[in-house]
Amino acid sequence: MSIEIEHINKRYGHFTAVDDVSLSLPEGQLTALLGPSGSGKTTLLRIIAGLEFPDSGRIRFHGEDATDVHVSRRGVGFVFQHYALFKHMTVFDNVAYGLTVKPRRLRPGKAEIRTRVMRLLELVQLDWTANRLPSQLSGGQRQRIALARALAVEPKVLLLDEPFGALDAKVRAELRRWLRRLHDEIHLTSVFVTHDQEEALEVSDRIVVMNQGRVEQEGTPEEVYDHPANPFVFSFLGQVNLFHARVQDGQARIGDLALPTSTPEDQPQGHGLAYVRPHDIEILPDGSAQGALAAVIEGITVVGPTARLELKVAGGKDLIHAELPKSRLRSLGLSRGSDTWVRPLNSRVFMDNGARAS
Amino acid sequence: MTLALRQPSVIPGFGITLGFTLFYLGLILLIPIGAFLLYTAQMSWADFWQAVSHRQVVASYKLSFGASLIAALLNLVFGAIVAWVLVRYRFFGKRVIDALVDLPFAMPTAVAGIALVTLYASTGWVGQYLEILGLRVAYTQLGVVVALTYIGLPFVVRTVQPVLEDLDRELEEASAILGANRLTTLRRVILPALLPALLTGFALAFARALGEYGSVIFIAGNLPFRTEITPLLIVAKAEQYDYPGAAAIGTVMLLAAFVLLLLINALQWWTARYTRR
Numbered sequence: 001m002s003i004e005i006e007h008i009n010k011r012y013g014h015f016t017a018v019d020d021v022s023l024s025l026p027e028g029q030l031t032a033l034l035g036p037s038g039s040g041k042t043t044l045l046r047i048i049a050g051l052e053f054p055d056s057g058r059i060r061f062h063g064e065d066a067t068d069v070h071v072s073r074r075g076v077g078f079v080f081q082h083y084a085l086f087k088h089m090t091v092f093d094n095v096a097y098g099l100t101v102k103p104r105r106l107r108p109g110k111a112e113i114r115t116r117v118m119r120l121l122e123l124v125q126l127d128w129t130a131n132r133l134p135s136q137l138s139g140g141q142r143q144r145i146a147l148a149r150a151l152a153v154e155p156k157v158l159l160l161d162e163p164f165g166a167l168d169a170k171v172r173a174e175l176r177r178w179l180r181r182l183h184d185e186i187h188l189t190s191v192f193v194t195h196d197q198e199e200a201l202e203v204s205d206r207i208v209v210m211n212q213g214r215v216e217q218e219g220t221p222e223e224v225y226d227h228p229a230n231p232f233v234f235s236f237l238g239q240v241n242l243f244h245a246r247v248q249d250g251q252a253r254i255g256d257l258a259l260p261t262s263t264p265e266d267q268p269q270g271h272g273l274a275y276v277r278p279h280d281i282e283i284l285p286d287g288s289a290q291g292a293l294a295a296v297i298e299g300i301t302v303v304g305p306t307a308r309l310e311l312k313v314a315g316g317k318d319l320i321h322a323e324l325p326k327s328r329l330r331s332l333g334l335s336r337g338s339d340t341w342v343r344p345l346n347s348r349v350f351m352d353n354g355a356r357a358s
Numbered sequence: 359m360t361l362a363l364r365q366p367s368v369i370p371g372f373g374i375t376l377g378f379t380l381f382y383l384g385l386i387l388l389i390p391i392g393a394f395l396l397y398t399a400q401m402s403w404a405d406f407w408q409a410v411s412h413r414q415v416v417a418s419y420k421l422s423f424g425a426s427l428i429a430a431l432l433n434l435v436f437g438a439i440v441a442w443v444l445v446r447y448r449f450f451g452k453r454v455i456d457a458l459v460d461l462p463f464a465m466p467t468a469v470a471g472i473a474l475v476t477l478y479a480s481t482g483w484v485g486q487y488l489e490i491l492g493l494r495v496a497y498t499q500l501g502v503v504v505a506l507t508y509i510g511l512p513f514v515v516r517t518v519q520p521v522l523e524d525l526d527r528e529l530e531e532a533s534a535i536l537g538a539n540r541l542t543t544l545r546r547v548i549l550p551a552l553l554p555a556l557l558t559g560f561a562l563a564f565a566r567a568l569g570e571y572g573s574v575i576f577i578a579g580n581l582p583f584r585t586e587i588t589p590l591l592i593v594a595k596a597e598q599y600d601y602p603g604a605a606a607i608g609t610v611m612l613l614a615a616f617v618l619l620l621l622i623n624a625l626q627w628w629t630a631r632y633t634r635r
Contacts, residue, residue: 072539
């Protein structure tokens with residue numbers, strides 16, 4: 001079941017939570033709504049679910065207008081960040097809830113409910129917890145039960161609001177891989193909200209990057225990561241270094257280094273900013289390579305197999321960050337205070353529109 | 359092997375706080391109760407039985423326990439509704455109403471009793487209209503229930519209110535998304551969560567009603583066998599210097615109330631079992 005979102009607006013007083021958002025979420029895909037807090041991603045998800053009402057705009061499920069359909073009849077599954085399990089019910093009763101509250105003529109028989117609940121508990125690999133109370137389970141287990149509960153009513157779409165937000169790092173990584181596999185099995189149109197770019201990149205088929213109530217970019221994780229549409233998307237998807245550059249003839253120049261840009265060649269010369277990811281900064285032993293910039297190492301942090309360097313480029317004001325394998329750091333024989341040379345391998349140049357003249 | 363009274367803990371002061379608690383409870387609670395049980399113990403069994411099983415006394419037990427139970431049940435239902443309104447809705451004058459709820463705590467009970475009887479007497483503001491409907495409140499058992507309901511109101515409201523405030527809105531949203539209507543959500547999600555607090559409020563209102571004296575005696579009319587509550591009989595006996603008789607009836611009240619409260623506490627403990635870990 002595809003979801004079409006048409007010109008949705010939502011304001012709270014003077015605050016615009018969702019600002020004219022239109023999206024089409026294709027059937028059977030797992031879409032991530034990614035953005036910082038206050039970007040409107042959760043509000044949008046709640047509007048899709050029917051928990052909030054848009055000021056204007058329509059929501060369609062597979063072409064059918066669902067905007068005015070009550071939440072209890074919209075046929076969505078929803079997973080909350082803090083699980084929202086019914087504490088006084090056993091795991092079994094929690095999962096069975098959606099089936100037992102159906103009107104009598106639609107309600108499956110007791111045996112049927114039992115089979116379906118146990119099948120779902122097996123699907124989330126927690127069938128042995130059926131008779132426990134939610135308080136006896138760990139956070140990761142509770143979230144899987146919440147997911148089983150949401151799936152019990154056979155929803156047309158599955159919506160997850162920061163589903164891993166309350167879990168610790170290791171459980172979170174396990175659970176998101178597990179969610180990905182589960183999605184590959186059941187192919188339910190799913191939308192999940194996250195502020196964690198790594199999570200979005202790892203789990204989803206599509207990413208919608210949101211900021212200040214608007215969609216900044218949408219596309220596959222690769223498209224969004226490799227071809228960010230604007231500086232916000234670039235910096236939100238990972239750490240980034242900024243280089244001031246002169247843009248001329250379709251090239252950005254930093255010293256005698258020339259970087260390619262997407263600006264047409266006939267664009268007037270101007271000031272631009274080159275965005276470079278830490279792992280796209282090459283550390284060179286000497287200044288012989290064309291375009292190398294002299295730099296001093298201000299700090300080194302080794303995280304597992306990766307070394308992170310903080311460098312100060314000669315004449316530059318800001319620190320730049322570079323990442324390289326620990327072994328490469330060793331072979332270069334670098335330490336704090338060493339003089340070295342850096343060169344951006346890959347960059348994305350955006351024109352600096354006014355404001356910051358340097 | 360020594361019996362471990364305390365677990366090793368980084369929170370200091372177990373010894374001194376427990377000691378103080380026992381001392382304080384002893385001073386405030388146990389010594390007066392003990393003294394009065396001792397007083398009762400001086401009576402012969404026959405005297406005791408005669409004092410507590412007199413027909414007039416038995417009639418007063420029925421009224422006291424019956425009216426207290428009805429009043430506590432009324433407060434359970436309407437107190438829960440008041441708490442719901444105060445927590446869930448925003449309206450003009452909410453803070454005033456919130457403060458009003460505590461008035462039965464603060465007002466001298468005799469004042470409340472006189473106010474109630476003035477209102478409900480057959481010539482009073484409310485009483486004259488109820489009279490047309492054939493309802494008499496002042497000087498009837500109904501009047502006793504009205505007075506006991508009045509003094510018990512804050513207990514249910516004040517115990518349910520904080521629990522309702524803490525109740526996660528997401529639980530109701532989850533229930534709605536799973537297809538439940540409002541009534542089902544109330545019955546299967548909200549009420550079970552409030553049950554322990556409701557029971558506590560009920561127990562407090564019931565206990566308070568059992569011991570109430572001041573407000574009831576004005577509105578009850580105190581007709582023997584009809585509208586005499588047990589605390590009134592105790593005071594009456596004490597005024598006639600029949601201290602053993604008063605103590606005997608008091609003992610019966612005390613034991614009955616204790617057993618009932620114990621039962622309610624057990625019920626409450628059982629309903630709250632899922633919140634413990």
